[in-house]
Amino acid sequence: MSVLRIAKPVYDAIRAHGEETYPHECCGALLGRGAADGWRIEAAVKAGNTRTDSPKNRYQIAPGELVKIEREARSRGLSIAGFYHSHPDHPAQWSATDFAEAHWLGCSYVITAVAEGSAAVTNSFLLAGTTEEDKRYEQETIEVFATSEAASESLTAPTESKKA
Numbered sequence: 001m002s003v004l005r006i007a008k009p010v011y012d013a014i015r016a017h018g019e020e021t022y023p024h025e026c027c028g029a030l031l032g033r034g035a036a037d038g039w040r041i042e043a044a045v046k047a048g049n050t051r052t053d054s055p056k057n058r059y060q061i062a063p064g065e066l067v068k069i070e071r072e073a074r075s076r077g078l079s080i081a082g083f084y085h086s087h088p089d090h091p092a093q094w095s096a097t098d099f100a101e102a103h104w105l106g107c108s109y110v111i112t113a114v115a116e117g118s119a120a121v122t123n124s125f126l127l128a129g130t131t132e133e134d135k136r137y138e139q140e141t142i143e144v145f146a147t148s149e150a151a152s153e154s155l156t157a158p159t160e161s162k163k164a
């Protein structure tokens, strides 16, 4: 079982983002460094929810936004370690759609349940496997670590998402 280590301000910011966008889903990317037993998350980047058909239970990060996030990760010496989104009034368990839309093998997918506007359980699932055919989600342990960095710097302001 792998372990997802998240800096405390980042963990708090992910959960707060889910409360902010409630009753809609929030989503974003996780930036960090890889270790033998899992990722160490040092920053999160908010993304605009570009799905307009059903923002309540669908999320997607626009390709252009993803390129920007990747550039930012590189400039900070970090990698895209995974993605997060919220489940308004739903358990913090992945759905069939979540699994079908997950393609970053080796990355962690964090889901925060938001119950009646308050962040509840947060879970993380590692997308294991070597190909799209044998990919699978494996639940991992979340370990929150303290950091001396200012909380305000852990979460980047959302980039303006272009609506098609």
Ligand SMILES: [Zn+2]
Pocket: 085, 086, 087, 094, 095, 098, 111
């Ligand atoms: Zn989901």
